[in-house]
Each structure stands twice: as C-alpha cells, then as structure tokens.
Amino acid sequence: MVPARVTGISLSELLEKVPKPKTAPERLGSSASMNIPRADAEVNQTNGLPIRTLAECRDHCRAGQELCYLCLQRAQKNIPVYFTEERKLREKEEERVLQQYQHMKDQEAILKAQLQSEAHREQREKDAAYNRGVAEAVRNGRNARSTEFYRSYIFQQRPLTPLALLKHEQYYQSLTNQMADRRAKEGKEKEDQDLLARLEKVQLAEEFATQRAKYMREKTEQIQSYKSALDTQVKMKSSFAPPPATEDSEPVFGRNDMTNEKLVEKRRRAQEVSKHQRQTSEERKRLAILNDLVQQRKEADMLQRSKELLLSDRALQFEKIHRLQKMLQDDWTKSSQLKRQKEHREELYMQAGSELLLDQFVKFRRCLQCKRRTSNCGETNVWCESRYIPGSRLMV
Structure with a gap:
C-alpha cells in the first residue's frame, strides 16, 4: 500500500480569504461544476502504482453549494477508490466469453445444418436411383420380345366340330317353346281373372x-x-x-178456458210483464249513462296525468338547462379568478426586479452537506442541558 499525498491546507488562509459576491451568470456557471473537488490521479513512474492527490478547494463562493470547514476537511482527507478500470476489464472479459460462446453455438448450428443437408441429399440420391432403376426395368419390359410359346395342344383323335346351324336350330326350338309356355300361362291367368270377375258380378246381383x-x-x-x-x-x-152443433146450443170446446178470474189474472200478469220490461229498459239506459260518465271520467283523468307528466318533463328539462348554465358560469368565474391571480403574480414578479432567489443566495450561505453556515468550525446546536427521558419521545 502506498499512502496518498495530501497537500497542506492553511486554516488562516481559508478564513482570511473573503469571497466577493458574484453575479447571476457567474453563479449559474459555477453551479454546473462538481460539488466536491475530485482527486487527480498521478502515476508513479518508478513502481507504476497510481497515486491520487486531493486538490484544494479554492472557491467557496458558489451560492448554496459552499462547504463548511468540517465538510471540507472530510472531503480533503477522503481517498476515493475507483473501480472503473476493473469494471471495464470485467465487462470486456464477459463480452469475450459471450462472443466465444455465441461463436461456438453458431458453429454447432452450422455443422448440424450441414449434416442434415448431407442426409437429405443422400436420401434424394437413393430415391432418384431407385426411380431410375424402376423406370428402366419398365421400359425394358415393354421393349423386350417375348420368347414364350403358346400353350395349346392338337388332338389327333378329336372329332370334328359340328356345324353352327345345328346349334342355331336348337336355340330356336328352345326359344319357341319358352314363348309358347309364356303365352299359355298369360292366357290362363287372364281366363282365371275373367271368371273371378263374372262370379263377383253374379254374387253382387244376387245380393x-x-x-x-x-x-x-x-x-x-x-x-x-x-x-x-x-x-x-x-x-x-x-x-x-161430438153431436152436430146447432145455433142455440152452447159451445162444445173452450167453455172453461176464459173466465172472469182467468181474465183478471191474465191482465195482471200482462201488467207485471210490461212493468218488468219497462224497469229493465230504464235500468239499461241508466247503466249506459253511467258507463258513459265513467268513460268520460277516465279520459279526463288520463288527460290530466298526461298534462302533469308533460309539465314535469318541461320542469326537469328547464332545471337541467339552468344547472348546466350555473355550472358554466361557475367555471367561467373560477377561470377568471385564476387568470387574475396569475396576472397578479406576474405583476409581482415584474415588480420584484433583482430581488430574486438567486440574488438572495449571497446573503445566506450554507454548507451543501450539513446545511450549516460556512463559518462553522465545530459548533453544535444541541443544548448542554438536554437529556433524554427513557420510554418517551420527548427531549428536554
């Protein structure tokens, strides 16, 4: 291990060095730099080992990015160790191994494809040879001349073949007999049918x-x-x-049909029937009038309900339109208020002039790490009389 070289730092020089305020462009330019000064790597020519030295922080006037005394001491005493080269070497080695593995896989795939193509080519050659042999065999078989003899024999004692006319005569006689038998059979069947028809007619006539x-x-x-x-x-x-009727004799028929009592009873029944019919007619008229009144009442109620529904629909539609109009008015009011607030903020921003946040950083300098003032040299903000009460979350 080679110890790192650290340049000397004078506390008096740092305290005596008073930073002068910078303008906004200078502060913006300085804020783009690193917050903590990085160490410069030096390589020892004798042993080849890298030696890193910490550069002195010469500028603490950056707004909001200064370092206090303690943070500066820690930053200067810190010896950073970088693993960039090792990581790059490891990544290169991994890439090399990955490329080698990929190359090996590609070689295996190519070899497998070549073997498969060779097998297919051999199979196709075998199929072509077989087809060629079969085609040649078929062609040779068609073009070859047959050397076999006809398998026929000649009988010396064989009788002569009879004339065809004799066979024709036999065939003619056989066909003639068949036709005669068929005609006789058809005639017999027809006679039987006629006989049955005549017998049926005779039987029907007798019935x-x-x-x-x-x-x-x-x-x-x-x-x-x-x-x-x-x-x-x-x-x-x-x-x-009955005996013959005379002029002076009494009527024979209907003598006891109509008497005074029967006539009175008949008249009374006729009056009752007439009264009942009149009452029935009046009742029917009354029912018809009542039915008409009920129908008119139903129609009036239906018209009233339709009118109420129409009025309610119109009221709902008007309420919906009014609600939409009110919502639009509220939205417009909110938009106008937001616009006025935005315009007011813009006016305040324009009136502020140079009293902006970047300009106020000059008055309030804080350490970037511990957020304390830059003139802090080890003070603490914890009271000496503070003590912790066990079991509670309060510090007195």
Whole structure:
C-alpha cells in the first residue's frame, strides 16, 4: 500500500480569504461544476502504482453549494477508490466469453445444418436411383420380345366340330317353346281373372235382388198396417165424434178456458210483464249513462296525468338547462379568478426586479452537506442541558 499525498491546507488562509459576491451568470456557471473537488490521479513512474492527490478547494463562493470547514476537511482527507478500470476489464472479459460462446453455438448450428443437408441429399440420391432403376426395368419390359410359346395342344383323335346351324336350330326350338309356355300361362291367368270377375258380378246381383225383395216386402207390410189402422179409425169415428152443433146450443170446446178470474189474472200478469220490461229498459239506459260518465271520467283523468307528466318533463328539462348554465358560469368565474391571480403574480414578479432567489443566495450561505453556515468550525446546536427521558419521545 502506498499512502496518498495530501497537500497542506492553511486554516488562516481559508478564513482570511473573503469571497466577493458574484453575479447571476457567474453563479449559474459555477453551479454546473462538481460539488466536491475530485482527486487527480498521478502515476508513479518508478513502481507504476497510481497515486491520487486531493486538490484544494479554492472557491467557496458558489451560492448554496459552499462547504463548511468540517465538510471540507472530510472531503480533503477522503481517498476515493475507483473501480472503473476493473469494471471495464470485467465487462470486456464477459463480452469475450459471450462472443466465444455465441461463436461456438453458431458453429454447432452450422455443422448440424450441414449434416442434415448431407442426409437429405443422400436420401434424394437413393430415391432418384431407385426411380431410375424402376423406370428402366419398365421400359425394358415393354421393349423386350417375348420368347414364350403358346400353350395349346392338337388332338389327333378329336372329332370334328359340328356345324353352327345345328346349334342355331336348337336355340330356336328352345326359344319357341319358352314363348309358347309364356303365352299359355298369360292366357290362363287372364281366363282365371275373367271368371273371378263374372262370379263377383253374379254374387253382387244376387245380393242386390235379395235386398230389393226385402225392401219391397217391408214396404208392403207397412202399407198393410197403415191401411188396417185407417180402417179401424174410420170404423171407430162415429162413437167418438161430438153431436152436430146447432145455433142455440152452447159451445162444445173452450167453455172453461176464459173466465172472469182467468181474465183478471191474465191482465195482471200482462201488467207485471210490461212493468218488468219497462224497469229493465230504464235500468239499461241508466247503466249506459253511467258507463258513459265513467268513460268520460277516465279520459279526463288520463288527460290530466298526461298534462302533469308533460309539465314535469318541461320542469326537469328547464332545471337541467339552468344547472348546466350555473355550472358554466361557475367555471367561467373560477377561470377568471385564476387568470387574475396569475396576472397578479406576474405583476409581482415584474415588480420584484433583482430581488430574486438567486440574488438572495449571497446573503445566506450554507454548507451543501450539513446545511450549516460556512463559518462553522465545530459548533453544535444541541443544548448542554438536554437529556433524554427513557420510554418517551420527548427531549428536554
């Protein structure tokens, strides 16, 4: 380990050095620099080891970025250790390993693709050779001349083949017999059907004749019964008939039908019926009038409800319009107030002139780290009489 070299610092020089106030552009330019002075790296030519020295902070007049005495001493005594080179070397090594691994993977993929293409090419060559062989075999088989002999034999003792006319005659006789049998069969079936039809007609005729005879017999019997009944009535009419009516004789029929009591009762019933009919008619008229009145009342109620609904809808619509208008007015009022406040702030800003925050930093200088005044040399703001009460969160 080689100790770091630190330049000497004179406290009197730092205290005697009074910073003069800077203008706003100078303060802005100085604020862009680093807050803490960085050490300059030096390399020892003899042993090749880097030796870092801390530069003296020569300017403490930056507004809001000064360092007090204690913070300055800590910053000067601090020996920074940088791992930038090591990190770069490690990153380069990782990149090299990653590239090597990627190259190896690419080589494996290329080799695998080559092997696969070789296998496909060999398979295609085999298929082509097989197809070529099959095609040549088929072509040779088509073009080759057959050397086989016909497998036929000649019989010396074989009889002669009969003439075709004999076979034709047999075929003709067979077909003729088949046609004759078919025609005979069809004729027999037709005769059977005709016979069945005639038998059915005869049976129906007999049934109709039987029904006709039965109907005529029943009709004759009925006529005879009516005739005998009429003859009996004619014979018995003289015994039941009333004596002939004369001018002086009393009426035979209806003598006890209409008496004075019956006439009075009939008149009374007629009056009651008339009264009941009149009451019924009046009741019907009254019901019709009541129904008309009820219908008119319902229609009037419906019209009233429709009118009320229309008025309520109009009231709601008017209220909605009024509410929207009120909201718009409130928004406009708020916007106008915000605008006035903004204009007032702008006027105050314009009237402030040079009394801005950057200009006020000259009066109030504070340390950037501990936020104390720059003339602080180790004072504390904790009271000597302060003590902590255990179990509480208060410090007295």
